[in-house]
Amino acid sequence: MRYSIFSLIGQTLKGHRGWQPTWRDAAPKPEYDVLIIGGGGHGLATAHYLASRFGINNVAVIEKGYIGSGNVGRNTTIIRSNYLLPGNTPFYELSMKLWQGLEQDVNYNAMVSQRGVLNLFHSDPQRDAYARRGNAMRLAGVDAELLDRERVRAMVPFLDYETSRFPIQGGLLQRRGGTARHDAVAWGYARAADSRGVDIVQNCEVTGVTIMNGRVSGVATTRGPIRAKKVALVVAGNSSRVAAMAGMRLPIESHVLQAFVSEGLKPLIDCVVTFGAGHLYISQSDKGGLVFGGDIDGYNSYAQRGNLPVIEDVMEAAMGLWPGLGRVRLLRHWGGIMDMSMDGSPIIDHTPVQGLYLNAGWCYGGFKATPASGFCFAHLIAKDEPHPVAAAYRLDRFATGRVIDEKGAGAQPNLH
C-alpha cells in the first residue's frame, strides 16, 4: 500500500480499519544472495538501497531484537554534514542529500526537518576553528554560515550571552541540518526494503559465522543456519563480538552514550543548538520535549544505561548554556552502545574474509549517516568496490596511518 493523501482520506472514511502491517515479519529462508546482520537504521538502509538501486532483492536483514530497539531508536535524531576533513565531508553531504529526498524515496513520513544546526563558539580560537570548518564545508559544496553574537541572539534569544562562565561569541550555522524522526527512519526503510522483497527477520541472533577456505558461506542463528553468498556485518555496539565470530579483532571499543528528554513544553527552540564550551546538543521534538545529550560515559560498556556523573555533567552544561532550563523537569533518559573507533571515524570496507563486509565504528554520530552509510555499503556489497565518497573508511587505515581523526584525540576511543 502506498501512503498518500488519498489513502489517508480513504482510510479516514473507513475508520482506519484497513491499514496493513508496515512490513512482513518474515521467517528466515535457507539461503540468500546477501545476508545483512543487524536490523538497525544502517542495516535496513543497506537493504533498501541494495534492492532499489542495485537490483539485489534476494536479501535478508536479521535482527537479534525487534526493529527500532537498538541505536536507531536511541539517538538524539540530529542530521547534519558539518565535517572538516576531506575523508568525511563528501560522505556526510551525500547523506544530507539523501535525507532531503528520503521521504519521497521510501514513501514514508520520516519528519525530516531542516531546522538548522547551530554550533556556538565562546572564544577567539574557537571562532577561528569554526571559520576554518565552515570554509572547508563551503569548499566541498556544503552550506555554512558564520554568525556573530547578535545574529545568534536573534535566533535563540534566551541563552546566557554575557554572565556565564563561557559567554557566547557567535556560532557556525548549517541551515540544511536539522532533525528526523528516528523510529520513522527505521520503519520507513524497513517498509521500503520489504516492499521490494527483502526479508526482515526479527528476534534472530547470530551465534556463529561459517567460513570455508577463507570465504564466508553463511551464519548460524538462534533460528537455524542461513546460507548466504555475501554477509554484511552492520551491528554497531556489538561489532567486536560478531567480528570475533569471524576471527577478527577490530579497532573498536563499545561505550555507552546517554540521551535525555524533558517534559513536553510549548515551542521554545526551533533549531538544534550545540554548546561549544562543553559537550551538549539540544533541540525540541515536535511533541514538545527537549531532546539533549552530551559526552559518552567514558568506559567500556555493553549496558544500555549509564551512570549519574555524566547525567550531572550534561545538566550542568545545559544550565550553563540556558539557565532557564533550571525549572524544566527531566522526563526520561536512556543509553545506547556506541562503536567507538580509534580515530572517531567509521569503517565501511571488505574484511580479510572473502564475501564478508564490515560497516562499523560510527561512534556517536551514526544516525545522521544512516542514508549514506546504507547507500555506500550497498554499493560496496553489490559492486565489490567502495563508493568514492566512502573510500577513505578503510579497515586498514589504522595500519597504514591514513586515520581520519576529526578531533585529533588519537587512539583513545573514549575521547572521540
Added chain:
Amino acid sequence: MRIPCPHCGARDVQEFTYLGDAGLQRPDGLAATEAAMFDYVYLRDNLRGLHEELWYHGAGCHAWLAVRRHTLTHAIESAVPAKSRWTGAAA
C-alpha cells in the same frame, strides 16, 4: 558506580580517570614489528563480560588501579594496584 580503591575505600567513579584494557602489553619499541605495534595501539578484544581495565585515582591516592568490572552489568569484582598486576607485589 563506585570503585573500591585498595588505598582509599569505595569512591565515586568521578574521582577516577579511565584508560582502558589492562591486558595490553606494550611491545618493546626497538624490537617490535610494525604489526605488533599496530595490534597494541589499535586492536581491542572489547569484551562483553569481565574486563580488566586501568583506572587512575586522580582525586584520591593518585594510584593506577587494575579493576575487574563486568561490562554488561558494571559490577566490579576487584580493584588492585596496577603495579601488583605486573610485579605480583603489593604496591
